[in-house]
Amino acid sequence: MSIRPFREIKRRKTKTIKVGDVKIGGDNPISVQTMTNTLTSDASATIKQILQIQEAGADIVRVSCPDKDSTKALKEIKKEVQIPIVADIHFHYQRAIEAAENGADCLRINPGNIGDEKKIKEVVDAAVSNNCSIRVGVNAGSLEKDILEKYKEPCPEALVESAIRNVKILENQNFYNLKVSVKSSDIFLSISAYEQLSEKINYPLHLGITEAGGFISGSIKSSIGMGKLLLAGIGDTIRVSLSDDPVEEVKIGNEILKSLNLRNRGVKIISCPSCARQAFKVIDTVKILEQKLAHIKEPVTLSIIGCVVNGPGEAAMTDVGITGGGKGNNMLYLSGVQSEKVISEDIISKVVNKVEEKALEIRNNK
CATH class of the missing domain: 3.30.413.10 (Sulfite Reductase Hemoprotein, domain 1)
Structure with a gap:
């Protein structure tokens, strides 16, 4: 039996991209994702955890790729799981290239951290060749030095400036298959940053309150922060960040969407x-x-x-x-x-x- 919601949420229109076979943005369902806490280089442990995450209802999973053993393991992991994989890359451009070549469906990077234009081009070329999207992931705890000096402290304007800078780096390479996040552990900072960014770009937005804390406190912070944005029609994919089992992150993410009648699963x-x-x-x-x-x-x-x-x-x-x-x-x-x-x-x-x-x-x- 379908209950007509008292209020329909009108979502902000964004362009559609694909992470593997999952469409993000546009009129597509808001997806739920999480991140493994296993060493990606331990393929069997990572596969086991991703299968549990799949069963819990995740649409996408992110894995950390800090070294060559981790990017190499992606090839084996991809053979055993069904949901798309995002490779988390921070500084080393070669890891991004390896991840794309070994089956990653998306790269989480900040192009400004990768290095010079030649290295960025190599990463973009690898992404294009392997049908790999990119997530520009801005975090209040790791802003560029010059932006931090300009604003004196993390603030919504600083996060937005960093995001737009990194987006333009990719656009200069004629790459547009991307989504963006501007995360902070502070609810008000995150909300304001996403609100401002949504007025400036039409790329899909990945929502999250980063480093939100343990199960209870983190679930509450995530529900308030992301709930406020989702009610305003902002957000195309979400990740609840808890100091807990990734399966719990997926459950809370799905419950947030169900409570807002944005997703009916389970x-x-x-x-x-x-x-x-x-x-x-x-x-x-x-x-x-x-x-x-x-x-x-x-x-x-x-x-x-x-x-x-x-x-x-x-x-x-x-x-x-x-x-x-x-x-x-x-x-x-x-x-x-x-x-x-x-x-x-x-x-x-x-x-x-x-x-x-x-x-x-x-x-x-x-």
């Missing part, structure tokens, strides 16, 4: 908070259902409400719903219509079954 659960009116253990039930339904990729809405005060109204707007009733007689709703009574002990098995049936129906109707 089960969207509507559930009530702790309350004395609950006829069954809602909190424990939701925790278990989140785990048991994590494998579902189809967009299914599910309401888990502990009493009849708000339950029927929420169930009327979801694919599957449970409303708590007296003496353990809870009501199951399917597509907003009462279906059958379910005792509390059977809620989890019944809901899992009905959600899986709905997911299969959606899959078959595609």
Whole structure:
């Protein structure tokens, strides 16, 4: 059952580029990405982690390529994974060339850090020859010396100037297959930088609040910062940066997009908070259902409400719903219509079954 959102977000129009087979920008879905924390040179460990990231719902993954062993490993890694790979390059232009030649779908670089025009041209030529896009990645913690001296400290204007400078370096090489990020660990600095940059360029924007912190604090900072920008229609791909498992970054990224009705992937659960009116253990039930339904990729809405005060109204707007009733007689709703009574002990098995049936129906109707 599709619920019409109260407000439709009008996305800012950007040009479309491709990272592997994933289109970014334009009217294409906002993609979710993360970064591995394995040594890329350890191909087997990196492959294992990327497969977990894929299963969690990532569209793109970035890997660090600080040395030749890492860029060499890309060839083996690419054979075993399905999602596009972005090679993270900081200073050494030769690593960028090797990454492109060994299968990277995108290079994360700042051209100004690569070296002279000859080296930049070699990187661009390798990108073009291997159908590789480029992400210009500006970070408040690593601004160019002259820009930092000009502005005295990282500020939105400094990040934007750095981004435009690096974009122009690539444009001077007739390269336009690129996306841009202007990240900071400060929410307000990041928001302002992205807002200003979105007025100056039409390239796709990669959103992120960098070095956001641990799971709870980082998720909150990322949700506030990126949520503000996404609500304004700014952003074409996102990465939640947490001091945690990359899989958790993917989960939070997808939840941010689901909460804004920008992406419908997986089960969207509507559930009530702790309350004395609950006829069954809602909190424990939701925790278990989140785990048991994590494998579902189809967009299914599910309401888990502990009493009849708000339950029927929420169930009327979801694919599957449970409303708590007296003496353990809870009501199951399917597509907003009462279906059958379910005792509390059977809620989890019944809901899992009905959600899986709905997911299969959606899959078959595609």
